[in-house]
Amino acid sequence: MTELPALGAHPGQPADLLIIGGGINGAGIARDAAGRGLRVILCEQNDLASGTSSMSSKLIHGGLRYLEYGEFRLVREALAEREVMLRIAGHMCWPVPIVLPQVPGLRPGWLIRLGLFLYDHIGSRKRVPASHAIDLRRDPIGPSLEAGYRHGFRFYDCWIDDARLVVLNAVDAAVHGADIRTRTRCVAARQEQGLWRATLHGAAGDSDVWARAVVNAAGPWAGEVGRDVLALPNPPQLSLVKGSHIVVPRLLAGQDALMLQNPDRRIVFVLPYEDDYTLIGTTEEVHHGDPADASISADELDYLLATSARFLRRKPRLKDVRWSFAGVRPLIESGAGGPTSASRDYSFSLDIPADGAPLLQVLGGKLTTYRRLAEEALERLQPVFPALGKAWTASAALPGSDTDDLVAWHRAFLGAYPGLPNSLLRRLARTYGTRSSAILGQARYPGDLGASFGSGLSEAELTYLRDREWARTAADALWRRTKMGLRLTADEAARVERWFGR
Ligand SMILES: Cc1cc2nc3c(=O)[nH]c(=O)nc-3n(C[C@H](O)[C@H](O)[C@H](O)COP(=O)(O)OP(=O)(O)OC[C@H]3O[C@@H](n4cnc5c(N)ncnc54)[C@H](O)[C@@H]3O)c2cc1C
Structure with a gap:
């Protein structure tokens, strides 16, 4: 029997989409596109989720503090995704109660109350519980906190395993026919015969693939891919902001997480992690250089330990740190403000040349909104693929959650x-x-x-x-x-x- 040529191996039978990047956005687009009938190749230079998508705080969240920056559209969309993820990935996504102690001199109670009212009401909330005020002197979390904190709030977001979310999207993309190539780097892509001709470097050396369209979903590497791989005259401009986490033995009993406010207005989460541990993060530091080189700095370690110590009776020390990880957020460059206020929203740049092949570039984003981002990416590509199927991912369970009950x-x-x-x-x-x-x-x-x-x-x-x-x-x-x-x-x-x- 003669073997069929690999997808995209020949300009006569190109793939529909070549996706560069196997983080959450690339894997999410691959799944959505393959399910709508496109022939997809995804290449990831390393392992799936080896970039930013395994380094997050692992929250499917609206982002309470983004309300302060007037990001109502983003927060509403992200809040609605909490319900979607509980539905389609329920085996690894669940609501997490988050206690926000009020800090004298920082955000006043009325402002937090207003923010939580909006948070409860703008995001089609169904299964995620509503927020409420708590008296920390009587609440079960109280004894874990330093004595000065009397009032607070308990609100809810959702927890998810970020790297597994990427892998499951890739698994489902493959179920729908996508060709997932890990440890395969796209080293060059050029327009030829009205198609993209891309050179992929994998374990077996270089090979060329042909595709009708390319998606640059390289996250914090999107600028580099635009410049060095796609040879664009105007590659994407992203600001890269590093965030680090530490993992220590479990600090809090029960299910509660904490959202701690700092005098610099930044916040740090203290989250229950893998049964026996606590995850503390994150920081925000402008990052220069290769995102792969990001690692926690001594200042970030101090910052996370000092913030925890200010609030918690059981103070984590340097010797308690079992693991740390750092990732780089690819944020859309706004020019104004600092990393804390930079938008977590996403945008696209789509180029459909009259006589060439389209290029869609994904900029920014959050783990939480990856599915909506993927849907919107395909809406943008609709004119290129008129026979594209309808949106389907909001109700289709990911592998592992495919049961009615x-x-x-x-x-x-x-x-x-x-x-x-x-x-x-x-x-x-x-x-x-x-x-x-x-x-x-x-x-x-x-x-x-x-x-x-x-x-x-x-x-x-x-x-x-x-x-x-x-x-x-x-x-x-x-x-x-x-x-x-x-x-x-x-x-x-x-x-x-x-x-x-x-
Ligand atoms: C500290 C921190 C905490 C966060 N917490 C949250 C949170 O709690 N909730 C939330 O919603 N969001 C959170 N985020 C944001 C979220 O993690 C990111 O928005 C998301 O992971 C970005 O995914 P991505 O697919 O765009 O990028 P990545 O995951 O970085 O994927 C891009 C991939 O492209 C690959 N690549 C690059 N160049 C090439 C090439 N030439 N060929 C092939 N592959 C290539 C890379 O190896 C990489 O795997 C956080 C981010 C950080 C940094």
């Missing part, structure tokens, strides 16, 4: 494997949802899952990550598709690395 599924899943530890089943359920059974198969006891790598990580899980989710290294598996890196010892992590290298 997630609660009933969860209960049945926990009961179906009596010989496996409950902690393992719970972790798998919130990581893989309904796909967990593809890992567990007929297993009855832990020994049925192949070699054990520690803390419940089995060969069966690694095999799934390699075969179904493009994991190729220990970091792909331990820090992006799971957070087992927090739990494994250095020796155990080295065994995982060796397993991938076999």
